[in-house]
Amino acid sequence: MGSTQPVLLRPEHDELRTSVRKFLADTSPEPAVRAVMETSQGYDSNVWRRACAELGLAALTVPEQYGGSGYSFVEAGVVLEESGRVLWPSPFFATTVLATTALLASGDTSAAADFLPAIASGGLRATVATSGALHAAPTSDGWQVTGASAYVVDGHTAELILVLAETETGLSLFAVDGHASGLTREAQSTMDLTRKLAKLRFDAAPARLIGSAGSGTDLRERVLAVAAVGLAAEQVGGAQRVLELTVDYVKERKQFGRAIGSFQAVKHRCADMLVDVESARSVMVHALWAVAADSDELAEDAAVAKVFCSDAFLSCAGAAIQLHGGIGFTWEHPAHLFFKRAKSGQLMFGDPVHHRRLLGDLLEL
């Protein structure tokens, strides 16, 4: 493990955190999140426009030469953590964590120049289809992609869809327009209403090759690793939040003449939540720096983050429901929204068993 890699954020990150938290408190309090999650679009266009204009979120990790702010993934991590705290439904994850990462990793400067400025301005929402069975073939009219991919984050609303498709020279990255002919998109009914997934069917949809043909396997690995770390940042934000909600509740809630937080069964479970949150935070911060530094051990750090932070968040969200008692099981209380986000995130981009198998391979076990 890269022992020189930092384990702390920097003071300047606090400023970013403060402004993002304030923005989200203003624009996405719980009632707003609940309203947006019931829509099929799944995000609030106005809020996203403001997030891009006022905070420059879409530009955050886009290099300056493409019209971005050129920050590293560590800054994206701060945004994701705050976003996870309030379950902010927004195009940020798909556009920045998935698509921007894929475009930058492709090394395709022409594609970068064509797409990134639009992304940075907030004018182009994008995503990546990482799974499914897709293949692409060159025609006289350029490449065409055929096949299906499901569980694509924001797949039904993204304006640019990057897909990984098999070609004669191997897995390759392609760009497909969200409104391309031959593309049908269907929103899926998700457990976690605050993150939308879609099923995409491609029938000879026109596509543009990004980077060199055959470079898709490495690209996919990079995108999935960054996605795992991005998810981990959200998960830490969510876990921290349910811990806070729970601690506040058990301090106030009285049973048998005592605050229930004074009972060891409750207190010790809160302590275990704290252990989970603090440990997950350590893993997450370290992994953010690994992404930023393009560390050799990113694949390891990402697998560790995917396993540990997913499990920690789910465990905390489950404890939150239990410690709130009946009220924690109601639709009106926010606990279930975090629980559903936690369970879905655990299964997204490969579940913990899968990531442990990958990590075992990396560790040569």
Added chain:
Amino acid sequence: MGSTQPVLLRPEHDELRTSVRKFLADTSPEPAVRAVMETSQGYDSNVWRRACAELGLAALTVPEQYGGSGYSFVEAGVVLEESGRVLWPSPFFATTVLATTALLASGDTSAAADFLPAIASGGLRATVATSGALHAAPTSDGWQVTGASAYVVDGHTAELILVLAETETGLSLFAVDGHASGLTREAQSTMDLTRKLAKLRFDAAPARLIGSAGSGTDLRERVLAVAAVGLAAEQVGGAQRVLELTVDYVKERKQFGRAIGSFQAVKHRCADMLVDVESARSVMVHALWAVAADSDELAEDAAVAKVFCSDAFLSCAGAAIQLHGGIGFTWEHPAHLFFKRAKSGQLMFGDPVHHRRLLGDLLEL
């Protein structure tokens, strides 16, 4: 699961239990167990002689036509549970659970007639070597066994050693005299001092074929299944005992002006021990009847018993140490004796992962 199989013992078993418990209280209180466990022989000859003479333990499961009492394995289970309560070091497990089971299962009436009366009288202590790499070949002088087997219960003191050895027609059961030429025996240094294991080396040791050549695979399966169930009975006895020791202690022990058993952290762990003990008992009693009835589902019931009762006992023994605090970690306190018995038993005759694999096969998963 054989839903008609009983889940309770019968009233007459209480009488047997009472007399065994009284006998062990008289002859094998903790200081006696500690003294015996420090010897290399590992059991008290006098106590064993009395157990055979006064309680007829060695004769218990031997059929009446071979000079035994003809009881079923359910009665053996009662003895084993009491034995497990006090960690009684005795030849009972090896002789009755392993060797008598093997002889009866072999269907070899001549061998039964030759060995079982001596076993029933207490005059012949026997065991079975279930693992290792042994092979047997016929010579003009009869069969000879060669190879090594380790972790043989009471292998260094048994007068009759039944071994499973490969032959040209498959795995077969053989009887080897404890003092046979070509046999060297070495006591192993065990974690659990109250149960002795030995490593045996056979160098063309003269052997007698028991049952038909090639019947060893079925025999081995039967012996291991019965061994698992016998172990489960001991484990339930041990788990029940550490629960009682712990409950007594936490009722008396005061910290912060209260009995520590009034703290939820302690109380709830005791409750979990109770859940383990009661569940393990249900599994064990059911499995005892499965042995007695030669149920079709014995293999399943035995695997379930091995997994569940091993884990439950270990979990209870670990909790007992923790809840006793520092004193539970000392040599003088009995908690460690149960813990070591529990851990060793979990690894004996196949560990839980192995038995889960077997059970998965039986369940056609």
Added chain:
Amino acid sequence: MGVAGQAEVDAALAALLGSVDLTGDPTAFLGAQYDAGLAWVSFPVGLGGLGISVEWQAYVNERVAAAGGPSGFAGNPLGYGMGGPTVLAHGTPEQQQRLLRPLFTGEEIWCQLFSEPSAGSDLANVSTRARQDGDEWVIDGQKVWTSWGHVARWGMLLARTDPDVPKHRGLTYFVCDMQAPGVEVRPLRQMTGNAEFNEVYFTEARISDAMRLDVVGGGWGVALTTLSNERYMLSEGLSAEPALAAAVELWRARVDQDSAEAVVLRDRLVDLHVRIRANRLTMRRGDALRDAGDVGPQGSIAKLNTVRLNQAATELCVDLLGEEGMLFGSYSLADSHLSDYGYDTPMRAYLRARANSIEGGTSEILHNILGERVLGLPAEPRVDKDISWREAATR
């Protein structure tokens, strides 16, 4: 089972099964069963029983079922499981006469009005007030987690009649008419999107003193009768077996059974099988002990265990689905049925199971019960003992 009663039972059964149309209106059959004394054989003659040993009831139920007769339990479980035994134990003859028959026939459904927002595990901490006004009581307050509340005619209501004595002593028990003015039932939506439960609001609702069970201030004793029947009902009701069976099917449906991931999930599945089998055997042992007249702790153990196992089994189902586990059927309340909510997907069963460790006694409380009542460990120091409910409530 003793022989005393065999003659009465057989005669009554013969008369019932010979005279009533088994395939017609269940209400009519159940009414006839009640009148024949075969509703609850141990109840007195005239109140649905024959005054004989309760052990005959199973025999009656079997005979009725074998003949194709209807059972009213599923349509009024709280009435059958809790209301009936409570009215029998604490009701006046008039109350029993009025309430038991329509309860048994299902014409009048029952619900329970104990839980309140501020009284969760601390069941006796009831705030709903009942103030006497002549020969009526005026009820104000709120109850919650009321299943069957939206269709019930009667509610088992625990209300505070005296706030100036310690909390267990100031309670009185009423049978509340759910159709009375001032009683409002609102569905309570759960994290599954369904609404199995309701909130019930009382605004100057009036109950006749004739519908009080037992003495004023004696409500806690009556409630204990209801609760002991509830615990038994719940431990019989919840099961991890359907989720285990579903997990087995989902595992068999995996296409990658030789992958390292599947091998690990199989180990988890088999471990769950082992633990659920142990629990099943423990429940069977508990039943066998009870049949032998020996009530052990197996009931409480089974509840605690079943909860854990059902949560684990429903989670394994979702995990076996992998990515598909991120999906869900509809959360729309309109698409769900109040009492027949069904598990259209393993994900709904998984979410629903989160409540298992809260409803009918939290796992924390069950641990206390096992520790204190079964193992005899000392209780926690009580800080709300010997002070009035009013004083405790303002701390």
Added chain:
Amino acid sequence: MGVAGQAEVDAALAALLGSVDLTGDPTAFLGAQYDAGLAWVSFPVGLGGLGISVEWQAYVNERVAAAGGPSGFAGNPLGYGMGGPTVLAHGTPEQQQRLLRPLFTGEEIWCQLFSEPSAGSDLANVSTRARQDGDEWVIDGQKVWTSWGHVARWGMLLARTDPDVPKHRGLTYFVCDMQAPGVEVRPLRQMTGNAEFNEVYFTEARISDAMRLDVVGGGWGVALTTLSNERYMLSEGLSAEPALAAAVELWRARVDQDSAEAVVLRDRLVDLHVRIRANRLTMRRGDALRDAGDVGPQGSIAKLNTVRLNQAATELCVDLLGEEGMLFGSYSLADSHLSDYGYDTPMRAYLRARANSIEGGTSEILHNILGERVLGLPAEPRVDKDISWREAATR
């Protein structure tokens, strides 16, 4: 690190390293280091220090180690880790003069005399009595879990001088001469067969009043200084890394790596790797935060976590051995070394790890600390508050 002090430190280091034989008698070197003010740089001049910021100590230690100089820590960890800081904080100038130098040189080893059979987690519930007799104190009682007791010259003794006040207030802290008549040290054998600890019996042992630290009745305050240093020492000391490394080797040594059993064990091993890595990162984050002047809860978290992880890792090692896990090296006390007990087999490490969740604060107490001090949850009702120790002890 500020620059103030650089000149003094460098001058003192140059003088020390230039004048003393680095490879000779460590006692002589350590004495010279003390005299040079480089033992504890933040201590006053004349007491092993230079009166400069504690941040310089790491620099000094690195320079001494780089030059090949000895370290005395391992030979007197309780003296270095707890005795020194306590004497500095609470001792008189005479006591500091007498005790600190030989503590640092290792000529006088220290042990801790707090724990008693009846005071486990309830540390202040000390029964060992100290009765004043002129300018001496007479000690009677028993201490337990005393590591280094068999070789120590001085013991940090907490004794009860007034049983008639509440328990925290009747304690006094002494530096006890372990060679005094009436002090008997007996080895305490553990479940591993080893004896890392001792029992210490006091029978009318006498301590001069000059060896009392702080005021009579002020012992608990002194003890808190010792304890806060102990907690830090322990969290630095315990590690699950060796057991993880051993598990990796044992897994690699398995011949059946493709079996279903091995695949399941590999998943368990990797999960442990993940959790130990998370814990390692948390410790590093805690260190980094402390370096930045921000003391977080990571220390207590790491202790609780490391305990669990070490217990899990040592168990996995045994499980990876399968049947061989049933074996053990010798349990004979004669074969074991008191302070260098070593883990000849994974089984000894496994058994030893059972104490991790008890020693230095049980996991139950650590959960309380995290819940109350970090999360701010309310304490349990205290039943022994405001009553005298004598009264509480007889309840």
